[in-house]
Amino acid sequence: MTHRKPVVSVLYYTFLIALMLVYLLPIYLLLLTGFKPFDQVDLKTMWNLPVGGLYIDNFIAGYKQLAPNIDNSLKMVIPEALLSALLGSINGYLLAKWKFKGSNLLFSLILFGMFIPYQSILIPLVKFMQSINLYGDLPGLVMVHIIYGIPITTLIFRNYYAGISSEILEAGRIDGASLLGLYRYIMFPLSAPSFAVVIIWQFTQAWNEFLFAVVLTNQSNWPVTVALNNLAGSQLVQWNVLMAATFMAALPTMLVYIFLGRFFLRGLMAGALKE
Amino acid sequence: MSLKFKLNIPHLILSVILMAVGISAIFALSKIDLILFEKNFTSIGILLAALIFYSGIILIVMMFENETLLSISLLFPSVVAVAIFVYGFIGWSIRVSLSKWKGLTPDFTWVGLAQYQELFKDPRFLIDVRNTVMFTVLFIAGCLIIGLTLAILLDQKLKGESIFRSIFLFPMSISFIASGVVWGWLMNPATGSRTAGINLIFKSLGLNSLISLWHSTPQPWGMAFTVIPAVWMLSGYTMALYLGGMRAISDDLREAARVDGASEFEIYRYIVFPMLQPVTLSAVIILGHMSLKIFDLIVALGNKDIRLDVPGIYMWVTTFDGTNYAQGAAIGVLMLISVAILVIPYLVQNIRTETEL
Numbered sequence: 001m002t003h004r005k006p007v008v009s010v011l012y013y014t015f016l017i018a019l020m021l022v023y024l025l026p027i028y029l030l031l032l033t034g035f036k037p038f039d040q041v042d043l044k045t046m047w048n049l050p051v052g053g054l055y056i057d058n059f060i061a062g063y064k065q066l067a068p069n070i071d072n073s074l075k076m077v078i079p080e081a082l083l084s085a086l087l088g089s090i091n092g093y094l095l096a097k098w099k100f101k102g103s104n105l106l107f108s109l110i111l112f113g114m115f116i117p118y119q120s121i122l123i124p125l126v127k128f129m130q131s132i133n134l135y136g137d138l139p140g141l142v143m144v145h146i147i148y149g150i151p152i153t154t155l156i157f158r159n160y161y162a163g164i165s166s167e168i169l170e171a172g173r174i175d176g177a178s179l180l181g182l183y184r185y186i187m188f189p190l191s192a193p194s195f196a197v198v199i200i201w202q203f204t205q206a207w208n209e210f211l212f213a214v215v216l217t218n219q220s221n222w223p224v225t226v227a228l229n230n231l232a233g234s235q236l237v238q239w240n241v242l243m244a245a246t247f248m249a250a251l252p253t254m255l256v257y258i259f260l261g262r263f264f265l266r267g268l269m270a271g272a273l274k275e
Numbered sequence: 276m277s278l279k280f281k282l283n284i285p286h287l288i289l290s291v292i293l294m295a296v297g298i299s300a301i302f303a304l305s306k307i308d309l310i311l312f313e314k315n316f317t318s319i320g321i322l323l324a325a326l327i328f329y330s331g332i333i334l335i336v337m338m339f340e341n342e343t344l345l346s347i348s349l350l351f352p353s354v355v356a357v358a359i360f361v362y363g364f365i366g367w368s369i370r371v372s373l374s375k376w377k378g379l380t381p382d383f384t385w386v387g388l389a390q391y392q393e394l395f396k397d398p399r400f401l402i403d404v405r406n407t408v409m410f411t412v413l414f415i416a417g418c419l420i421i422g423l424t425l426a427i428l429l430d431q432k433l434k435g436e437s438i439f440r441s442i443f444l445f446p447m448s449i450s451f452i453a454s455g456v457v458w459g460w461l462m463n464p465a466t467g468s469r470t471a472g473i474n475l476i477f478k479s480l481g482l483n484s485l486i487s488l489w490h491s492t493p494q495p496w497g498m499a500f501t502v503i504p505a506v507w508m509l510s511g512y513t514m515a516l517y518l519g520g521m522r523a524i525s526d527d528l529r530e531a532a533r534v535d536g537a538s539e540f541e542i543y544r545y546i547v548f549p550m551l552q553p554v555t556l557s558a559v560i561i562l563g564h565m566s567l568k569i570f571d572l573i574v575a576l577g578n579k580d581i582r583l584d585v586p587g588i589y590m591w592v593t594t595f596d597g598t599n600y601a602q603g604a605a606i607g608v609l610m611l612i613s614v615a616i617l618v619i620p621y622l623v624q625n626i627r628t629e630t631e632l
Contacts, residue, residue, distance in 0.1 A: 009433070016428055020442050023507065025473075026457040043463075043471040047479075091353050098346040106354065108626050113361040115618045117568035119590040120611035121364035123371055123604050128364075132318045139319050147356045154353070179342045208450030210571035211587075215595065225452045225571070232456045233578050239460060250453040257448035261441060264448065268512060269519065 030250075033243040034058045041240040062244030065237065068220075069227035070248065072138060073207055076223055080142045081202040084149045085195050091150065092157020092194075093187050097169060098179065107158070114151035118211050126215060136218040144216060145206045152205075153198050156270045160194040161187060193263070200260050201267030204253045224249045279340045290334035297328025326352075365611065371604035378598055390605040400606070403586045406498045407613075410585070411566040413499055417506035418562050419555065422513025427543065429514070430521050440518070443511035451508070455575025458504035462489035494582050501576055501583060505569070513558050520554035521547060560621045567613050586610050 033046065037055040040048075063070075095107050118125075125144065126135070134140030164187065172182050213223045222230070228249045231237050237245075257264055301324045309320040329352065336348045372390050376382045394400045425443055429436050446454065463472035470478055470486070477485040490500040524547060532542050570587030577583035579592070586606050594603030 004431070012428055012431055012433060016433070016439055019425070020439060023442055023446065023511075026446075026454070026461060026507070029461060030457060043465075043469060044475075046471055047475060087353060090349060094346045094350050098342065100343045100346060104626050106350075108622050109362075110354070110357050111622060112618070113357050115564050115614055115622075116361065116365070117587065117607065117610040117614055119568070119570075119587055119603075120368050120607035121361065122368075122590070122607060123594060123600055124364040124367035125360070133315055134318045139316070143322075144360075147360045150353050150357055178337075179345055180337070204448060208452070210450070210452050210574070211591075215591075225450050228456060229452050229571075229575055232459070232575060242456065243460070246453050246456045250449045253448045253450070254445070257445055261444075265444065265515060268447065268515065 030243050030247040033240050034062070034247055036240065038240070041238070043239075058240050058244035059248065061241045062246075063248050065231055065241060065245045066224055066227055066248055069222050069224040070252075072217075072221055073223040073225075073252075076138045076141055076145070077203050077206045080145045080149070080206050081199045083142075084146050084153050084202045085198040087146065087150065088153025088157045088198055089188070089191055089195065090183070091154040092159075093161050093183050095154065096158045096161035097166070097182075097187075107154070110154060111151050113148065114155070118148070122211070122215060129216060135216060136221065138217065138221050141212060141216050141221075141223070144212050145202070145209070148212075149202055149205070152267075152270070153202065156198050156201070156267060157191070157194050159270060160191070160197075164190060196260070196263045197266045197270070200256055200263045204256060204264065204267075207253050281338055281340055283338055286334050286338060290331040293331030293334070294328050297324045297326075297331060300324035300327065365608075368604045368607055368611075371600055372608045374601050376600040376604075377602075381600075386601075390601050391609070394602070394605055394609070399581070399584060399589060400586070402494075402582075403584050403589050405495060406583065406585050407567060407569070409495060409498050410502060410505075410569060411563060413502040414505050414509075414566045414569075415559055415562050417502055418510045418513040419558060421506060421510040422558070423517050423551075425510065425514040426517035426521060429518060440511075440515070443514055445511070446508045447512050449508070451571035452575045454504045454508055455572045458507070459576050462487075462500060462503070464488045464491040490576060490583060497582055501573060504576065505566070505572055508572075509562060509565070513562070516554050516558050517551060520551045524550050556621075560617060563617050564614050567617065568610060 029046070032049070033041070035054040035056070036050040036058065037052075038057060040050060041058075091110075095103055129135040129140050129144070134143060168186055169182055172186050177185060207223075208225060209223075210225045210229065214226045214229075217223065217226070228246060231245055232242060301321055304317050304320045304324060309316045333345075333348055336345050339345075370383070373385060373387060374383045375386045375389070425439075429440055433439075461472045463470075463474060464487075465471055466474075466486070474486045477483065487500070488497075490497045492500065528546060529542055532546055537545070568587055569585055570591075573583055573585050573588060579588065586609065590603050590606040590610070593599045593606065597603075
């Protein structure tokens with residue numbers, strides 16, 4: 001592309017920058033509102049910059065609104081992401097490297113589970129969780145997220161392991177390693193990137209998830225999405241505090257995206273089934 | 276299937292111990308509750324005990340030196356979990372949808388397809404269908420057009436490409452709920468002195484004709500505005516899909532076309548776009564299945580406003596507020612059917628191409 005005229009480049013940039021500003025508008029509003037002192041919060045001046053410095057009172061108020069729920073979300077998401085990754089890794093290894101008759105069909109059947117609308121399993125799920133006493137609390141929600149995460153975690157690991165040459169495994173096999181030995185000494189040490197992708201993916205998914213959370217937990221165990229939605233629907237909270245709380249609720253996954261974005265992107269791409 | 280058995284005494288002893296511990300723990304927990312930190316952990320305890328028992332079984336299977344058998348046994352827990360939680364529960368939902376279960380006590384009296392017939396006569400459900408169709412069409416069109424535009428722009432090898440790419444993608448990391456809450460304020464419909472959000476920007480720029488009621492516009496067009504936050508979230512994803520497809524087209528091919536005198540526009544028209552068709556198909560399937568089950572975004576944006584109702588919300592309200600389980604199950608099953616029609620051919624084709632490799 002050496003022959004592009006400068007005018008064209010300027011046009012491209014203008015257009016891209018304009019679009020970028022539109023994309024950043026919601027975050028700009030969250031930050032802008034959050035940094036204002038309470039007495040400058042007014043709908044009429046909502047786009048004005050804060051006068052006389054930045055204040056973080058809103059963020060503190062927003063955090064206070066959601067603190068127990070952020071805590072609940074963390075307690076739920078961390079074990080969920082780690083266990084999901086472990087399970088997905090073993091499944092992915094077996095389905096990529098130990099194919100048996102019908103293993104492709106089995107894989108498709110597992111994969112279908114990631115597309116279903118969860119409303120179609122919700123009633124049995126609630127009744128089942130009630131009957132085994134895992135209803136209302138976080139361990140039950142963790143279990144549900146792990147189980148419905150099996151398709152995507154298996155998919156990501158399977159695609160990754162399929163790309164590792166079978167010759168390495170053959171070599172290990174000649175040295176006398178068994179199925180589990182090959183996993184333990186060859187595949188597992190090579191899996192760090194995939195573990196990062198899956199852990200980040202499951203973390204983001206579970207943090208952002210709403211339906212299971214609202215249906216399966218009672219109020220004291222609400223994760224942050226449910227609490228935020230409740231806050232937004234109530235008339236008691238000022239909109240500036242709501243904006244700051246929204247920012248707090250979105251912050252963990254935004255940080256993950258900012259610092260670990262490339263792993264996040266790979267999880268996204270795997271969701272389209274194409275590498 | 277060869278079943279060579281190689282006895283390994285320490286493993287055998289260990290597996291017997293594991294199985295015994297597992298079984299007795301399951302027995303004990305079925306009699307007494309396990310309370311930790313004032314919470315009931317009995318079910319988790321039983322699950323752990325079952326895992327201990329299962330690891331004993333795995334140790335025995337390992338002695339058979341048959342790797343297919345071992346592979347199947349290791350997949351077993353996941354397969355059982357998916358079989359129950361996906362397929363078993365779908366079956367159960369279908370059964371509920373064929374009953375007249377209303378109220379808190381289950382009632383499995385067979386009523387055939389009566390629940391479905393009722394739904395298709397229910398004005399609220401028909402609005403849901405209309406809303407879903409409108410949302411799906413506009414959402415897919417919006418994501419494809421904006422995603423492709425962004426991808427073409429970023430394909431020009433401009434400086435700072437990665438920064439732009441990251442910014443267009445980042446809304447994907449935010450939850451539908453948080454997006455719905457912010458966009459609810461941005462798309463504030465209040466007028467006069469209460470004007471706020473984007474309308475306030477339009478007003479101060481003198482663009483009064485652009486001031487809109489957004490998703491409070493009278494139906495059916497109010498629903499169209501709920502697509503804006505959804506496109507904001509997923510057009511970057513579509514861009515990434517397209518960009519991946521464009522990067523897979525070799526530079527040699529484009530260079531050859533250039534040597535033959537093709538303009539940049541013609542290169543896109545005759546080379547790039549035709550090669551991106553599979554990407555478009557993937558994008559339509561992925562975006563389509565998301566929009567058919569759209570739920571949390573509309574909850575946060577519309578606050579259960581009946582005019583912005585979608586099947587996902589109706590199912591939730593019918594089941595858990597109205598305790599009409601049979602009707603709720605029927606809505607869930609219809610949602611599943613709509614997604615299955617879209618996704619199953621794609622899954623089948625995906626597996627076929629893979630077996631050919």
